């Protein structure tokens with residue numbers, strides 16, 4: 038066999054397609070397989086060139102292969118070997134391309150000339166299909182992985198290699214499939230999650246660790262965005278010690294889910310916060326399961342642990358006894374009939390707090406549920422209460438008005454209308470100047486509003502005008518109302534009509550400064566006016582005169598005609614005095630029947646001023662001397678006036694002025710009354726002496742200058758039964774001063790109180806010391822008590838304390854009261870006398886018959902003795918009137934069951950006359966003058982002895 042032939046035969050039968058080309062690309066040989074794959078017969082193949090359009094090659098990417106790229110052309114042009122070129126053979130005879138893998142190489146002769154090109158190829162259609170399927174399935178996997186954001190990985194802990202799916206690194210935010218190791222992935226992991234990352238893995242691979250693990254972690258992308266990954270890992274190989282050596286798993290990008298979760302969480306948080314702010318929560322009740330669900334705020338409102346599971350019954354139990362039946366009925370009806378409810382009720386929370394709640398329920402039977410919301414409206418309710426209180430307060434007795442910032446009235450209450458007379462319609466839209474009275478200057482209102490602006494409020498008294506024109510005083514407070522920004526938004530004015538209070542104040546002031554009987558200024562006001570007058574006198578140089586007016590014998594009118602007539606006469610005197618002076622002058626009642634007239638603005642010349650004062654004084658005298666017609670009877674009453682001119686060059690004090698006028702008035706009395714006397718400097722001497730006496734009197738008690746003299750009181754046929762204690766003042770310079778010279782000064786100055794106490798205490802001590810001397814043990818002591826002493830609130834206590842302290846027998850103490858002191862405060866005197874009488878103390882009425890003796894109250898007094906005044910005794914023998922009075926007093930005493938004593942008995946004849954009239958007790962010089970204690974005791978002993986001898 039021919040070798041070449043044999044080779045060709047071999048090639049023919051070879052399971053490899055072979056095509057041989059001449060240098061000009063003509064086919065010079067092809068085997069059977071080549072023909073099959075190319076879709077041509079052997080004959081068709083012969084002579085065809087490489088550029089023959091009979092065949093059509095496509096590239097691996099299924100694009101038409103350019104002719105230059107045909108294997109033979111490439112080899113010829115490149116004179117290089119061709120390896121593993123995959124191409125598709127497209128032929129009209131083929132339903133689908135035949136894919137072949139082509140090798141080819143050029144053959145050269147010794148001269149390097151191309152002799153032929155041998156191309157061989159074999160069928161890779163199936164392989165190509167398989168590869169394509171694999172590629173497609175990988176692509177699908179890749180696509181699905183990418184779509185699902187899932188990547189797979191496998192990590193060999195021994196070699197450190199990490200095998201990853203193509204999108205793995207991308208999920209880590211890294212460029213895909215870089216040369217990364219484990220640390221690369223740790224480094225891009227969020228720092229806060231790195232520890233968790235390694236912990237999970239370490240615990241899984243540890244000996245005995247759980248094979249599987251999964252967790253979420255965050256990744257920092259290069260653009261600083263954060264992505265969430267979920268890793269699910271599994272230990273797939275462990276060494277002989279059970280330590281993991283290989284892990285496999287996948288990661289999933291869960292950023293979207295996490296963000297969605299975060300968004301849900303945020304919106305839930307927002308909802309919860311909204312619920313919390315609005316104090317409103319939702320609830321739902323499943324009709325079938327009976328399960329109730331509350332949102333967090335509903336738990337919060339109930340002050341209940343959110344972990345608890347409240348049933349409807351438990352929920353209802355939170356309601357107060359009043360609200361419970363209401364909500365129970367509402368729940369029953371909504372579940373049964375779908376009837377919605379909308380209720381405001383009260384609950385008591387788990388912590389015992391009372392809350393107002395708004396419960397709303399709706400039915401949704403389609404979804405077998407009822408639902409609603411539940412709101413804490415405690416604050417609103419309280420605000421409503423506050424509003425109601427404010428509204429009620431607004432309708433208080435006080436007038437109120439609210440203005441806007443421009444001071445335009447926007448609201449008034451009923452009291453506003455009552456007080457001002459303006460209806461709301463008339464007031465609203467006006468400013469408060471509607472009420473201006475015109476009594477305040479513009480400055481007043483300016484400073485008022487300046488105070489409101491500076492301090493937020495103003496309060497004070499203001500005169501306003503009612504609608505009817507009446508001006509009235511009110512106490513007003515204005516408050517600026519501030520808004521949240523601290524700016525004034527409104528003004529609130531609250532006022533009370535204080536007309537009534539003002540009237541009372543005026544009345545009180547009138548009472549304090551005016552005499553209630555005559556309506557004239559009293560001493561206080563007079564002194565105030567005098568101060569003003571003296572000051573203005575100094576300024577102007579005009580003279581001021583003071584007239585002291587004392588009614589003559591007024592006591593007689595009072596005593597004879599009675600106090601009511603006396604009072605009326607005083608009122609008429611007041612009127613006559615007022616009518617006799619100018620408007621600027623002052624007529625005041627000084628007390629009793631004494632008045633003071635203050636004449637101002639007299640001439641600056643002393644002589645002229647004196648003349649003016651004298652003429653007014655004379656006018657007063659003549660006016661007062663005119664008859665007074667009182668209760669149908671004519672009465673006469675004159676006055677004595679003392680006048681003094683105020684010396685503005687040598688300004689005296691007010692007391693001094695009054696004393697001067699008083700002294701002058703006494704001069705007028707001494708001059709026969711119904712006359713006027715000016716104060717003269719020589720009077721000053723006696724006044725000074727009087728002032729000095731007052732000063733000395735103040736010291737007399739402390740210097741022990743007082744003593745008591747005792748004058749015997751003798752009972753006919755018995756002897757000395759008692760004494761009268763009479764005070765004596767031994768002045769270091771003036772010697773013995775009789776009580777008539779200082780008792781009235783003591784009374785005027787109030788010094789009679791300490792002096793009187795001293796007298797009572799000394800007399801009681803004397804009583805106590807006589808108690809042990811038989812001849813004196815039964816003697817009583819009469820003590821004179823002045824009205825001022827008796828008026829003291831604690832007088833009874835004082836007397837009882839002295840008796841207790843001295844140990845005197847109260848039954849031997851007799852208090853002598855004068856008739857004149859009984860004329861006032863009779864009830865108080867009776868009550869004090871009664872209290873003292875209950876302790877055994879006796880009472881004697883001194884000077885009886887000289888004053889206004891009211892028989893009606895005399896019988897009410899717990900009196901023991903009447904004393905016939907010495908003035909009646911003195912002339913008892915020569916004046917039948919005095920004798921008659923003495924007889925009347927004696928008869929009266931007998932009728933009233935009282936003893937009677939006559940004082941001033943100087944002669945036997947007087948005593949006998951008295952005895953004949955029925956008076957058997959006597960006191961007077963006939964027996965003894967008042968004697969110092971030792972002399973009295975000696976006298977008593979002598980008297981007793983002589984009596985015994987008789």
Ligand SMILES: Nc1nc2c(ncn2[C@@H]2O[C@H](COP(=O)(O)O[C@H]3[C@@H](O)[C@H](n4cnc5c(=O)[nH]c(N)nc54)O[C@@H]3COP(=O)(O)O)[C@@H](O)[C@H]2O)c(=O)[nH]1
Pocket residue numbers: 748761762763764775776777780796821822823883884907940941942943960961962963967
């Ligand atoms: N409140 C007090 N008043 C007192 C006190 N001591 C005295 N007095 C009162 O002073 C007035 C004058 O008293 P006096 O100068 O002591 O005169 C008394 C007798 O001395 C005097 N008298 C007594 N017998 C006769 C007499 O025969 N002839 C006469 N010419 N005078 C006589 O009478 C005065 C007694 O008065 P009376 O008290 O009314 O009984 C006098 O009013 C005293 O009350 C005192 O401590 N406190």
